[in-house]
Amino acid sequence: MTRLTLAVDAMGGDFGPCVTVPAALQALASHSQLVLLLVGDPDTISSFLAKADSSLLRRVQVIPAESVIASDAKPSQVIRQSRGSSMRVALELVVAGKAQACISAGNTGALMGLAKLLLKPLDGIARPALMTVLPHQQQGKTVILDLGANVDSDSDMLVQFAIMGAVMAEEVLEIRQPRVALLNIGQEETKGLESIRAASAVLRASPQINYIGYLEGNDLLTGKTDVLVCDGFAGNVTLKTMEGVVRLFLSLLKSSGEGNKGKGTWWLKLLGRWLKKRMIRRFGHLNPDQYNGACLLGLRGTVIKSHGAANIQAFAVAIEQAEQAVRKQVPERIAARLDAVLARSDKA
C-alpha cells in the first residue's frame, strides 16, 4: 500500500485539538502508511502531541493557521473572512496536492462553501452532497444522501445524488448493482414533489442505475435499498429523527428499572443489569456514536465532515473514512460514472 497524506482541520468542532489530535494519533497507529498534516495553532497542537510515540510523530506535520471559523458564523461572511483559518488552510493543502483529502468537524455551511470554491465540483454536478453510510436491520449498510448540504434539490441534483450514491455503494461497500431508491411520502408513482417524480422518470430510464422506486421514512433502517436519495432538507430530517429516537431508546433502556430502588433482591437487580447490557450491545450498531463522518461527494477531491460534537473515537472514524475514500478513488470513479449516465440521458 502506498503512502497517503491527509489534512486535518485540528481546530474545528466543539472540542478542537483535545479531540482531533488524539484521534489523529489513534488513526496513525492503525494505519502505518498514513501521514497527517494537523492544521491550526502550533502551540496548542504540540501540547497534545507531547507524549506521543516517536514512531507516530515521524508521520505528523503541524501546519500553522492563525484563525478558526466560528461554528455559528453566517455562510455569507465565512468566505470573505476565511483566509488563514484552519479549515481553509486544510482545504488549500488538498488543492495544492500536498494532501489527498481533508477532514473537518467545523461549520458545515462554511465547509460546503469553501470546498466548492476551492476544490470545484465535478463536471455534471451542480452542487456537492453530504453522504453517510448507515447500518441497517439486515446487518448491511445503506448509503444515504443528501443530508443537508442543499436545502432545495431539483430533479437534476437528485439524479446526480443517485449516481454518486450508487458509485459509493459499489466501490466502498462492494455491493454489486446496488439498489437505488428515492425517499418519498408514498410508494405510488404519482406521490410527492414534482422534482422527485421527474428524477424517478430519469432514473427508471437509466440502465446504469438499478433503480427500485420510492421508499418512505419508515424504511430508513430496513435494508430495502442500498442507496437512499433525498433532497437535503428531508435527508437531514430523516437522519436526525432516527438519531433522536435511537438515543431516546438507549437512554430509556439504560435508565429502566432505576426508579425501583429497594424493590427486588440483589441478585435480581444484578441479573437485570446484565440483561440490559446485553440488549444495549444488541442495539449498539445503531448508536449514532458508532459511525461518524459525512463525505462531501461531487468535488474534485475528498472532504469529510465530522459531527461537531464527535469524541476521539468518532473523529478517528472520520479520518478512516477519508483514507478509504482516497484509496477507493471515489471522486475519480464518480466522475467516470457521471459521464456515462449523463451522456445517455442527454440522448434520451
Place this chain on the structure above:
Amino acid sequence: MTRLTLAVDAMGGDFGPCVTVPAALQALASHSQLVLLLVGDPDTISSFLAKADSSLLRRVQVIPAESVIASDAKPSQVIRQSRGSSMRVALELVVAGKAQACISAGNTGALMGLAKLLLKPLDGIARPALMTVLPHQQQGKTVILDLGANVDSDSDMLVQFAIMGAVMAEEVLEIRQPRVALLNIGQEETKGLESIRAASAVLRASPQINYIGYLEGNDLLTGKTDVLVCDGFAGNVTLKTMEGVVRLFLSLLKSSGEGNKGKGTWWLKLLGRWLKKRMIRRFGHLNPDQYNGACLLGLRGTVIKSHGAANIQAFAVAIEQAEQAVRKQVPERIAARLDAVLARSDKA
C-alpha cells in the same frame, strides 16, 4: 353530555368492515351518548353486527353505499368517480348536518380532496393539514402537523398550520400558551428553506402565538415543544422515520436472546423474558399502534383519517378522536383564532 352522531366509512382501509364495525361497537360501548352511521355495503356490515348487544345496535344505523374508493386510485380520478362511494357518502352526511364528523381509513389523497370539495376550508385557510398528537419523553404530548396533506407548503400555509396546532394544544391537550416550533435543519435563524424563514418572521411577530423558534428532527420526541409545525413532506418523513425506528427497536427487543436456545438455565430464560416484557411496557407509549387517527384540520367540519392498516383497537381510537374534536368544537375555535391572528398580521 349531549348526543353526538358520527359517520364511519365502514369500507375504507386495508381490512374494511371486519375492522371498522367491531371498532365501532367498541366505541359505542365506551360512549353512551354516541350514535354511529356505518356507511357501506349493508349485507357485509350487517354480518359483523349480527352478534352485537341490542343496546348498542339501537345507536347504530347502516347507510348504504354502493362502491369503495381504491387505496391506490389517482387523486385526479377519485373526485369524478367518487359519487356513491362509502367515503363520499360519509362526508355528505356531515355536509347535510346528519353527522357531526366523519372517520375513514381509506385513500388519504381522496379523503383530502373530497373533504376540501364538500366541507370547504375555513376562511383564511388555503389548504387543510393532517395533524396528530404524539406522546413524548416528558410524559406529555406534542401536536404535529402537516403530516402529508400538502407536499409543498408555503410560508402562509405554515403560519396557518401553527395557529391550528396551537388551538389544538390549548383546547384538546389543555396546555396554556402552548409552545410552537418550526421543524428545520438547524437552530440558527439563517437556516433552512425560504418558506420556513418567512413563516418564522410572521410567527415571531404574532403575540397570540408562543413561538419558540426552530427545532430539528432529533427533537421530535424530546418534549421541547407543544406544537411542531412542518411542511407536509418533512412532517410525513419525520413521523414515518420515527415509527420505523420505534418498530425496529420493539422487534429487536422482543427477539433479543432468542438465538441462544440451549444456553442458560430455564429460570434464567424465564427471568429474561419477564425483564424484557417490563421494558417493552416501558416503551409502550411510543408504540405507533397505541395512537391512531390524524385529524384533517382547517375544514368547516371534523374529518379523521385513520391509518389504512389500523387494527380494531386503533380504529376505535380514531373514532374517539373524532368524538373529542367535535365536543371540543375544534373547527369553530380554529376559525375564531384565525380571525384574530390573520387580522393582526395584515396590519403589520
